[in-house]
Amino acid sequence: MTLEGGMKCVKYLMFVFNFLFWISGIALIVVGILVQTKVNGTLHITSVAASGAPIVIIVVGVIINFVAFFGCCGAWNENYCMVTTFTILLVLIFLVEIAAAIAGYVFKDEIRDAFEKTFNETMTNYNQSANAVNIDNLQKKFKCCGAAGYADWFAQMPGRVPDSCCKNFTHNCGRVTTAAAIYQQGCVALIKEWLKNNIVIVAGVALGIAIFQILGIVFACILMKGIKSGYEVM
Template sequence: MAVEGGMKCVKYLLFFFNLIFWICGIALIGLGIYVQIYLNQTLTISSASASGTPIVLIVVGVVIFFISFFGCCGAAKENYCMVTTFAVLLGLIFLVEIAAAIAGYVFRNQVQDVFRDALNDSVSKYNTSQKAKDELDSIQQTFSCCGANSSSDWNNYPPFKGSGTVPDTCCKVIVTGCGKNSTNINKTGCVQAIDDSIKKYVGIIAGVALGIAFFEILGIVFACCLMKGIRSGYEVM
């Protein structure tokens, strides 16, 4: 027996919100891939803790993508079992997202430590590894920074040790030999510069996450209402 009246409206609303969930799933997958590529381009990550967040985003996005299937089919067919499955799975995803947000906040300092260790390693290998040199030069140009913690880091490693000079990529205006001019050098370390850059996007990511959470709560509410309507229809029959 098909649902009627207000429940029919709920049915179409649930179908519409599942379309939103489907889009949100794709958005999370895209965001996770972007963050992972961003981290890999920034520096070589040797610890799983730094790439944990993008992996969680991708996994949650894929799960939401498939969960929306149950919601759409359940709403269209008025299938009590599928709508129930959708509501339960969506509730679990909501709890996982809350846990991931808490974990991200708790371990945020560890991620910064990973950046610091990787950058210190690159600085120490700058004169012996072409890969480390290319990566660090790219980072220093991209983030307008110098060294891991500050420009003074270079005073500890050859070929700059004791010379008071730094790589030309540390310069505000990059020209050959500019690393010898202390007035043209970025003083901020790359750990701080990268951290500041990431913080610029925290508000956007938090806004997207809150928006998705809001739609998930609505989806659960509408699913429960539709479940009640479908069950009432069965009882009438």
């Protein structure tokens, strides 16, 4: 028996949903990579809650891409088993994302504290080449100097700051002649502010993905019912 227009519409909506779902997976991967390279890529943060978050985001994005492809094939082939599996996987991902959001809120202070602690430890061991590269990259990216301010460096290197603190980067420009020539703001406060401002973007992306997932679950359940009833989707 041929399905009526309503069920055909559900099938096509499944395709549209899975395309948007695939885009959302790409968005998660991009967000995860940006966070990883922007902060964790410049400092070796040892806290699992802090360093693991972007990796989890990337992994979820990859899984979403796989599930979207799986759902597309199930809808196209009108395969009840594949559509059912797609629905179950989508529900599980949705529950994991809720758990991750709760964990992110619970551990937000720990993440900020872990970054501040790591930054101060890296400053203390600045003379080690790996630490120097990491902290220099961070100061250049965020246009900041020291943890709370450029004066923090004077305990490590009296009378100067790293060249990465200079507004106009040149060799030995860190020998302080005037405060106006170097970045005034500390990196910890600046990066905390960056994280605070960008959490709105992350929350918006997460909300959009959640809406698509709920719609996908609804469409999949309707399609499952149609296939199980013995209809043939054209």
